[in-house]
Every structure is written in C-alpha cells, then in structure tokens.
Amino acid sequence: MLKTRVICSCAKCGNPRKHLGERHRNEQRATRHAPRMTGARGDGLNRVADYDSTKDTRTHIAHVKSFLDSMLAELWARGNWHDESKLDEPEKSAFDEYTPLLEQTTYGSERYKFLLEQLGPALKHHYEENSHHPEHYENGIDDMSLLDILEMLCDWKAATLRHADGDIMKSIEMNEKRFGLSPQLRRIFENTVREMGWE
Numbered sequence: 001m002l003k004t005r006v007i008c009s010c011a012k013c014g015n016p017r018k019h020l021g022e023r024h025r026n027e028q029r030a031t032r033h034a035p036r037m038t039g040a041r042g043d044g045l046n047r048v049a050d051y052d053s054t055k056d057t058r059t060h061i062a063h064v065k066s067f068l069d070s071m072l073a074e075l076w077a078r079g080n081w082h083d084e085s086k087l088d089e090p091e092k093s094a095f096d097e098y099t100p101l102l103e104q105t106t107y108g109s110e111r112y113k114f115l116l117e118q119l120g121p122a123l124k125h126h127y128e129e130n131s132h133h134p135e136h137y138e139n140g141i142d143d144m145s146l147l148d149i150l151e152m153l154c155d156w157k158a159a160t161l162r163h164a165d166g167d168i169m170k171s172i173e174m175n176e177k178r179f180g181l182s183p184q185l186r187r188i189f190e191n192t193v194r195e196m197g198w199e
Contacts, residue, residue: 071147078132078151085129094122103162108174134179141179153189157198168193 086095098115105112116123127135132151137143144152156175160166169190176186193199 074147075150078147082132082151082155083126083130085126090125091122094119105163106165107159107163107171108178141181141185149185153192157193168198 127133134140172189
C-alpha cells in the first residue's frame with residue numbers, strides 16, 4: 001500500500017515528537033481519499049484497489065447515448081427529405097413517365113437498365129442531389145458515410161416493394177456487382193436485413 005509521506009515543517013526544530021500527532025493525522029487524511037494501489041501482476045501495470053467502476057460506466061453510457069441520439073436525429077431528418085428532388089423539375093415529369101414502367105420490370109434486368117437510361121438528365125440530377133446514391137460520389141461506395149449507407153439500404157428495401165418480384169437479398173447480391181461492394185459490406189447488409197426482419 002502506497003502512503004503519502006508528510007514531512008513536518010518543523011523537522012529541524014529539535015522536537016519532532018511535538019508534531020508527531022499532527023503528521024499522523026495528515027497521513028491518514030491523504031491516504032483516505034486516494035485510491036489504493038496494488039502491486040503489479042507481472043504485466044507492468046499498477047492496479048487500483050477499492051475502485052468502483054459504476055460512475056465511469058454510467059458516464060460512458062451517457063456519451064454513447066448522446067452520439068447515438070445525434071445519429072438518430074440525422075437519420076430522422078434524412079427520412080423527411082428523402083428523394084424530395086423527385087417532386088420538382090427537372091425530375092418530376094421524367095419520373096411521372098418512367099416510374100410506372102420501372103415497376104413492371106425486374107430490378108437489375110436489361111429492361112430495367114434500359115428504362116434508367118431513358119431517364120437521362122433527370123436521373124443525373126437526382127444522383128447529384130442525393131448522397132444516398134453511390135453515383136453521387138466520385139469514388140462511389142468508398143466515399144459514402146455510414147449514414148449514407150443506412151439510407152441507401154432503406155432505399156433498396158423500399159424499392160423492392162414497388163416490384164412484384166422484389167427481393168432485398170437479391171438486390172444486395174446484384175448491387176454487390178453493380179457498385180463493387182466488398183464481401184464484408186455485403187454480409188453486413190444481409191445481417192442487418194435479417195436483424196430488422198426485412199426478408
């Protein structure tokens with residue numbers, strides 16, 4: 001056990017016994033409020049005895065909650081403004097014409113790709129205005145944030161509801177090739193779909 005040694009200011013007065021009681025009380029006061037250190041266990045670390053982790057753990061929990069709340073607020077905002085650019089020109093008239101046709105196709109089919117090409121400038125504008133599309137970025141998926149990716153996955157799932165044969169797992173498989181997803185990211189998507197019950 002480590003102790004704080006208090007040296008009497010009158011050590012040279014020739015009567016150290018006179019101050020022995022006060023020094024003892026000072027030593028007790030110093031050691032009472034300081035964590036006791038235990039010896040190393042062969043790993044070079046000095047462990048603190050009588051340490052209660054509750055306060056630090058609760059502080060950590062509060063920090064994590066604060067960061068998650070910030071992300072939730074951003075996701076909530078994204079949910080409100082998702083695809084708003086489709087409601088105005090130059091996108092609206094083009095999507096008025098081609099959305100019903102796209103719904104009659106299978107996602108990723110040649111017919112589907114052909115119709116996307118017909119959207120032309122409207123689709124280009126849509127990608128420029130919406131960061132949940134890999135096409136928004138110069139380096140595609142690699143430039144996206146985690147928030148972009150979460151919105152993208154929700155977008156993919158919602159898009160499957162527009163097709164009679166929509167399947168989110170098949171969409172993920174096709175988009176792995178289309179956007180160059182890593183095997184790790186593909187698996188994360190699949191795990192998330194299962195956890196959310198979106199299969």
